Amino acid sequence: MTRVMAGAGSEIRIAMRNRWVAIAVAMMALFALVLSAAGSAPTGQIGADKLSVTVASLTSLAVYLVPLLALLMSFDAVAGEIERGTLPLILTYPVSRGEILAGKFLAHLAVLGIALLAGYGVAAVAAFAFDPGAAAGLPALVRLLLSSLLLGAAFLGAGYAVSAVSRRPGAAAGAAIGLWLVFVVLYDLGLLAAVVADGGGAFTTGVFPWLLLANPADAFRLYNLAASEAAGAAAGVAGAAQTIPPALALSLLLVWAAGGFALALLAFRRVRP
Amino acid sequence: MLTCSRVTRTFGAVEALRDVSLSVAEGERVALLGHNGAGKSTLMKTILALIPATSGEIRVAGAAPGDRAAREATAYLPENAAFHPALTGREQIALYLRLRGEPASKAGSLLERVGLEQAADRRIGTYSKGMRQRVGLAQALIGRPRLMVLDEPTSGLDPVSRREFYAILADLARDGTAILLSSHALTEVEARTDRIAILSKGRLVANDTLANLRREAGLPIHIQVAARPETVGDVARRLDGTRVNGVRVDLTCAHGDKLSRLGQIAGLGGMIEDVEVIPPSLEDLYTHFSRRADQ
Ligand SMILES: Nc1ncnc2c1ncn2[C@@H]1O[C@H](COP(=O)(O)OP(=O)(O)OP(=O)(O)O)[C@@H](O)[C@H]1O
Numbered sequence: 001m002t003r004v005m006a007g008a009g010s011e012i013r014i015a016m017r018n019r020w021v022a023i024a025v026a027m028m029a030l031f032a033l034v035l036s037a038a039g040s041a042p043t044g045q046i047g048a049d050k051l052s053v054t055v056a057s058l059t060s061l062a063v064y065l066v067p068l069l070a071l072l073m074s075f076d077a078v079a080g081e082i083e084r085g086t087l088p089l090i091l092t093y094p095v096s097r098g099e100i101l102a103g104k105f106l107a108h109l110a111v112l113g114i115a116l117l118a119g120y121g122v123a124a125v126a127a128f129a130f131d132p133g134a135a136a137g138l139p140a141l142v143r144l145l146l147s148s149l150l151l152g153a154a155f156l157g158a159g160y161a162v163s164a165v166s167r168r169p170g171a172a173a174g175a176a177i178g179l180w181l182v183f184v185v186l187y188d189l190g191l192l193a194a195v196v197a198d199g200g201g202a203f204t205t206g207v208f209p210w211l212l213l214a215n216p217a218d219a220f221r222l223y224n225l226a227a228s229e230a231a232g233a234a235a236g237v238a239g240a241a242q243t244i245p246p247a248l249a250l251s252l253l254l255v256w257a258a259g260g261f262a263l264a265l266l267a268f269r270r271v272r273p
Numbered sequence: 274m275l276t277c278s279r280v281t282r283t284f285g286a287v288e289a290l291r292d293v294s295l296s297v298a299e300g301e302r303v304a305l306l307g308h309n310g311a312g313k314s315t316l317m318k319t320i321l322a323l324i325p326a327t328s329g330e331i332r333v334a335g336a337a338p339g340d341r342a343a344r345e346a347t348a349y350l351p352e353n354a355a356f357h358p359a360l361t362g363r364e365q366i367a368l369y370l371r372l373r374g375e376p377a378s379k380a381g382s383l384l385e386r387v388g389l390e391q392a393a394d395r396r397i398g399t400y401s402k403g404m405r406q407r408v409g410l411a412q413a414l415i416g417r418p419r420l421m422v423l424d425e426p427t428s429g430l431d432p433v434s435r436r437e438f439y440a441i442l443a444d445l446a447r448d449g450t451a452i453l454l455s456s457h458a459l460t461e462v463e464a465r466t467d468r469i470a471i472l473s474k475g476r477l478v479a480n481d482t483l484a485n486l487r488r489e490a491g492l493p494i495h496i497q498v499a500a501r502p503e504t505v506g507d508v509a510r511r512l513d514g515t516r517v518n519g520v521r522v523d524l525t526c527a528h529g530d531k532l533s534r535l536g537q538i539a540g541l542g543g544m545i546e547d548v549e550v551i552p553p554s555l556e557d558l559y560t561h562f563s564r565r566a567d568q
């Protein structure tokens with residue numbers, strides 16, 4: 001454990017020197033501010049407090065930003081060490097590859113956590129400023145924060161795996177962008193097209209909700225929508241959110257986070273320096 | 274401390290190591306020599322389990338390479354040691370210390386030992402090549418390793434630091450550390466290691482002390498006789514040597530004839546001014562053993 005913490009400390013220091021912490025915090029805070037300034041969520045639920053509405057719009061923001069931040073931080077993790085030539089030496093030390101990876105993981109998760117706290121904190125402060133009853137939305141905000149971390153963890157793991165498989169930072173960056181496009185953008189577009197083509201048939205009611213769970217970004221969206229009173233915009237997702245209990249969506253998110261790390265470790269173990 | 278028996282490693286059609294058997298005992302310093310691409314780095318990497326051997330067996334401190342016990346006992350300095358440019362020397366060494374379960378506070382004294390105390394709090398990205406090499410040396414000194422594997426440790430070091438480096442190695446060897454180091458600087462390893470191993474195209478072509486290698490090679494010894502301008506012709510004739518200039522005569526002789534030749538020279542008495550005996554250098558031996566392997 002001391003070895004994991006040693007690695008994590010060093011990675012956090014590197015993240016600060018490389019301005020990663022500053023960039024991530026600025027990005028999250030800026031987007032949260034813009035969302036708050038824009039006023040209300042697109043749905044503008046009657047009766048919902050201001051914070052719950054903000055959380056709903058933050059959710060649709062986090063689905064894009066959190067995976068992006070996680071992939072940006074992780075794609076260089078293994079490929080960068082190979083490129084710099086720092087990997088062989090560290091592998092001769094009495095540390096396991098799992099410990100090396102866990103150190104990076106903890107550090108990057110901490111950076112992500114700081115950025116999320118800053119962003120969501122800004123949004124919460126803004127909500128409280130306009131609506132004294134915003135406290136009703138606090139549980140939703142906490143749920144959003146925790147599930148965002150899980151979503152980030154899943155994509156950190158995926159980023160490490162891509163990094164280890166690609167071996168070169170350039171290739172890893174390309175693969176990370178591809179991963180983001182597929183999981184965050186194309187997957188949903190594909191499902192949407194299928195739902196439209198199906199026209200409310202067996203696919204839409206039977207298969208579609210489960211396909212949503214097969215993608216961590218959708219599991220995240222589903223969990224926050226299902227758990228929240230301010231239901232989301234997309235009718236399809238809202239419908240699915242009624243079929244799938246929030247606890248299931250959350251446990252799948254956990255599985256994704258753990259699975260991402262396991263995948264990363266598997267890929268890292270195969271790397272020959 | 275380290276034994277390699279019949280280690281072979283192939284990369285596709287390239288036989289980087291072939292049947293290499295080599296051992297290093299406690300307190301012994303072994304220099305690993307060989308041309309570019311001879312397999313020195315490959316041998317070191319197999320010892321550290323960075324690449325597996327195709328066949329053969331390696332034991333490090335009684336364990337298989339890559340085992341926890343082996344890794345705890347071994348320090349490694351890779352060829353072209355690299356570090357994260359955003360960390361300072363002190364932070365980098367502190368990380369390595371903690372990975373070996375040592376307190377990070379020892380970083381200062383380690384950096385001082387390799388002469389980096391002034392630059393300890395500057396980023397490694399701003400270091401010169403020799404300074405980076407010293408960071409590599411500092412990390413190799415962590416926690417009294419029982420085996421040190423150093424791949425071209427003095428490359429990039431200035432002459433004074435080289436001498437200091439070999440002084441550190443001598444201290445470690447005295448305390449029982451087994452040291453395997455590779456080098457292309459033959460003159461410096463000649464006097465400062467206990468045994469010489471020469472790799473040529475992946476095969477071990479020599480592995481013995483310098484004195485034994487000299488005897489085995491049987492290379493001629495050079496004797497330079499300094500005469501005076503009026504006697505030099507006579508001296509060359511009587512000794513059957515080659516006159517190289519107005520005062521000097523050169524002779525070569527086999528190892529066994531050395532004393533009788535010197536007797537002859539001494540017999541000339543006042544005709545000569547001085548005499549110098551030059552044994553075959555490590556460079557000569559290196560060329561001899563590498564060539565012999567080619568035939
Ligand atoms: N990963 C690899 N893939 C393919 N061939 C390799 C690999 N590593 C080493 N080789 C080959 O193995 C041989 C030995 O290489 P090695 O690096 O051990 O040489 P060396 O003795 O350290 O040389 P130098 O003095 O230049 O450092 C070379 O022919 C090299 O091309």
Ligand SMILES: [Mg+2]
Pocket residue numbers: 313314315352424
């Ligand atoms: Mg080499």
